Amino acid sequence: MLTSTARSVPRKPSATERSQLxxxxxxxxxxxxxxxxxxxxxxxxxxxxxxxxxxxxxxxxxxxxxxxxxxxxxxxxxxxQASFVVEDSLAEAMADLARPFDADIIIGIPTLGLPLANGVARRLGHRRMVPLGTSRKFWYRDELSEPLSSITSPDHAKRVFLDPRLLPLLENRRVIVVDDVISSGASMTAVLRLLGRIGIKPVAAVFAMTQGERWRDALADLDRTLPTLVFSAIASPxxxxxxxxxxxxxxxxxxx
Structure with missing residues (x-):
């Protein structure tokens, strides 16, 4: 007797079903x-x-x-919380986006932008990157800080700092800012205001992900050219x- 194996073959999910796996x-x-x-x-x-x-x-x-x-x-x-495979894939895509700008130094935004800034800087052949910080050291100066907030951390208790000892690495250099996500643009405008205090405008800002489009207005209010300098490996609405x-x-x- 012939038997059918049709029932033992898993049905391939439809396109709609694949979106909800x-x-x-x-x-x-x-x-x-x-x-x-x-x-x-x-x-x-x-x-x-x-x-x-x-x-x-x-x-x-x-x-x-x-x-x-x-x-x-x-x-x-x-x-x-991502695997190294995902982190590396994002960093590779971000480095490809950053490479044409021929930056002298990569600036990493805390906290989750720091590992990505390391990965991008390494792939561009840099010896190091410059990290900003949110933990104040006793030698930090108020004039090298800005209030910091984001869509997931809306309070203004945090500040972003630039270690004054790192200033010589940034002066008269082409810099790219690297962070994980831009959404409302609040965190990035704080960083850009901080860099503006020392006369620095990044040649690009590279993110793992852009989240919606609301950040465009926030950056344009600071400088109408800034939204054109934003690039990302992935995007989400x-x-x-x-x-x-x-x-x-x-x-x-x-x-x-």
Missing amino acids: PLAPPEFWQDIHPAGTFDPVPADGFRDLYPSALPDGRQVALPIRILPGGKQAVASLIVN IFAVTPEGLWRPELSVQDI
Whole structure:
């Protein structure tokens, strides 16, 4: 008697199903997935996973985090929880974006921008990078600091500092600022104001991820040319909740 093996062959998930493949929390940021693993534009919206694409099309699975109020959400990237494969892939893409600017020094933004700044600087053949800090040392000076906040840490208790001993490394140099994510632009404008105190305007700002587009206005208010200097390895939107409780990219007030 002939028997069929059809039932033993796993059915390939549809494009919509691929966008919702479940991942346990520790699985996010751990793998670089082949292009097309996840549907980048599911018809009904995203549930708890957003696939962001590297320049070569490979995908990074990011968890969707609901913002206070419950109507909006962001795709989250936490570099110090990522695998080395993901961190290295992001740093490689960022170094490719930074290379044409022929920078003399890379400036790393704390906290999660520091490992990426190391990776970018190494790939560009630099001996070191210059880290900013949020932990004040007794020899730091108030005039070399700025209040710091972000979309995930909105309080203004923190400050970003430049160690005065590092000033000679920056004077009259072409610098690139490296950080993990830009979203509201609040953290980056603080950094740019701090650098402006010593007469430095970066030739570029390179991020692992741009999160939405709100940062553009914040940077343009400081200098209308600054948004054109921003580059990122991956990008993600700000999400608005749908009537079904899913998430789709926020386009207008009517979409919220």
